[in-house]
Amino acid sequence: MIVAIDGPAGSGKSTVSRLLSARLGAVYLDSGAMYRTLALACMEEKVDTENEDAVLALFKSIDIDQKIVEGGQVVLLNGRDVSEAIRTLEITAAVPPIAAMPRIREQMRVCQRAFGEKAGDGMLVAEGRDMTTIVFADADVKFYLDASPMVRAQRRHNELKQKGVEVGIEELAREIERRDNSDIRREVGALKIAEDSVVIDTTGLGIDQVVDRLYEEVQSRRGR
Ligand code: C5P
Numbered sequence: 001m002i003v004a005i006d007g008p009a010g011s012g013k014s015t016v017s018r019l020l021s022a023r024l025g026a027v028y029l030d031s032g033a034m035y036r037t038l039a040l041a042c043m044e045e046k047v048d049t050e051n052e053d054a055v056l057a058l059f060k061s062i063d064i065d066q067k068i069v070e071g072g073q074v075v076l077l078n079g080r081d082v083s084e085a086i087r088t089l090e091i092t093a094a095v096p097p098i099a100a101m102p103r104i105r106e107q108m109r110v111c112q113r114a115f116g117e118k119a120g121d122g123m124l125v126a127e128g129r130d131m132t133t134i135v136f137a138d139a140d141v142k143f144y145l146d147a148s149p150m151v152r153a154q155r156r157h158n159e160l161k162q163k164g165v166e167v168g169i170e171e172l173a174r175e176i177e178r179r180d181n182s183d184i185r186r187e188v189g190a191l192k193i194a195e196d197s198v199v200i201d202t203t204g205l206g207i208d209q210v211v212d213r214l215y216e217e218v219q220s221r222r223g224r
Pocket of ligand 1: 009031032033035036095096099127128129130131179183189
């Protein structure tokens with residue numbers, strides 16, 4: 001069974017998807033982590049992130065993997081733990097041009113579907129921007145999570161603060177707006193609501209409430 005979850009930055013998607021997959025005993029795919037890892041590899045190898053041929057050649061030469069270890073996410077680039085390194089503001093800013101490249105998205109789709117095969121007959125929870133519309137357009141259950149821009153900026157602020165990084169809420173709101181614009185407007189793999197998605201506004205909801213809501217929906221579909 002495939003559960004696909006999309007939504008904009010700060011909608012609570014990653015936290016909720018991780019908790020949901022743990023509760024379901026599912027394999028978890030964070031597709032954003034793959035784009036972030038490719039951006040990190042570009043920076044490390046000094047590959048021009050405007051040059052699609054060069055980015056694609058690099059992508060094909062590296063190994064990106066991810067797993068959950070003791071409840072925490074571990075992202076690997078050629079076997080090296082880059083879980084922290086991919087979450088910096090520099091990497092966040094470096095991803096959009098890469099994520100807008102058609103051939104990169106095509107190759108990502110192949111890798112993401114291959115990763116999904118790990119679930120075998122079990123469950124997969126996949127989250128990102130185009131999981132419900134393209135990569136797992138045939139998913140059994142689809143969700144679109146959203147929240148008001150201010151709440152999303154506040155969540156990013158709290159997340160960074162926990163890591164000891166102080167960034168003003170206004171700056172984060174601008175960063176989120178820039179990412180929204182590029183995620184929504186790009187020609188391929190744009191963020192949009194799939195017709196058969198269950199849309200949940202998480203603005204006034206706590207994480208546990210959202211996870212409960214998704215879990216119940218998945219269980220009810222399982223029983224059908
Ligand atoms: O989900 P996260 O914020 O970590 O994703 C980082 C960036 O990767 C997003 O801003 C988006 O541009 C890109 N992305 C994407 N398609 C996905 C997942 C993420 O384009 N399926």
